Amino acid sequence: MTLPVHHRPTRLLERTFPTLSWGEPAASEIDDLFERMGRFLEAASMAPTVSGIWSPLADMHETDDAYVVEAELPGIKREDIDVEVSGRELYVTGEFKEREREGVLRRGTRRTGRFEYRALLPVEVKAEEVKANLADGVLTVTVPKTQAAKPRHVEITEA
Template sequence: MTLPVHHRPGRLLERSFPALGWGEPMATELDELFARMNHLLQSAAAATPAGAWSPMADMHETDEAYVVEAELPGIKREGIDVEISQRELCITGEYKEREREGVLRHRTRRTGRFEYRALLPTDVKAEEIKATLTDGILTVTVPKAQAAKPRHIEITGS
């Protein structure tokens, strides 16, 4: 992950936009924002294992379950691990590079370890989770635990 280069407070902005009158207060605010964004990017990078990438995925909710569809083309079932702990779904694995003849001239496909994590908003039935891999799409269906449904209570006389 590339992180932007940090400049001294206000100096770059004052030199770049003197006609706008961007003095120290504006430059300081932007510098503080830059520092917070940099911290956010660094903490996000530290949250995933070194070198791991996250597959493209969608998660949608039905009345009965959460459904995650992750794009994992070319990865076999044996190379994928699906786990749930408490309310966090974790899909991990490794896409191994194929052996080729000749010299690789250009690469845009990802290889190596991958990880997808999703925090589910409600309790789930962990023992009933199902996962299928079809045409490079991993579909994980996580049934919701039955919450107490509201019911009408009749008030009786004493």
């Protein structure tokens, strides 16, 4: 989910409203509402879905030979990730296990638990030749296209 960036150089109380004569209490309540909504949107963007499964941020791009998916999975071990290709679907699933900590956690914004990324590929692919690599917290999955999926230049002849 992409959220808009909220730039607020001044507080609502410092703005002037020439046609409205809001008093201090009303403007203060609205300003407080803006603050709470900002915190809510920030927390919602980090929260798992209703089912408790979250989806990692990922990009998919196409080359002449393959589809390449790059998914952000920082801190997740290779053995905790599963990559499957079935027909035209790519599934990346796994779990980010929360580590034990000493003391009291005061604020937690890192996602933990089960995750899932699904992509429907436009054409049939060579499932047996799919490669996956995890480096620097980024999982790169390369899914080769079948021969029929590759673009081919057709020469036009005169009749």
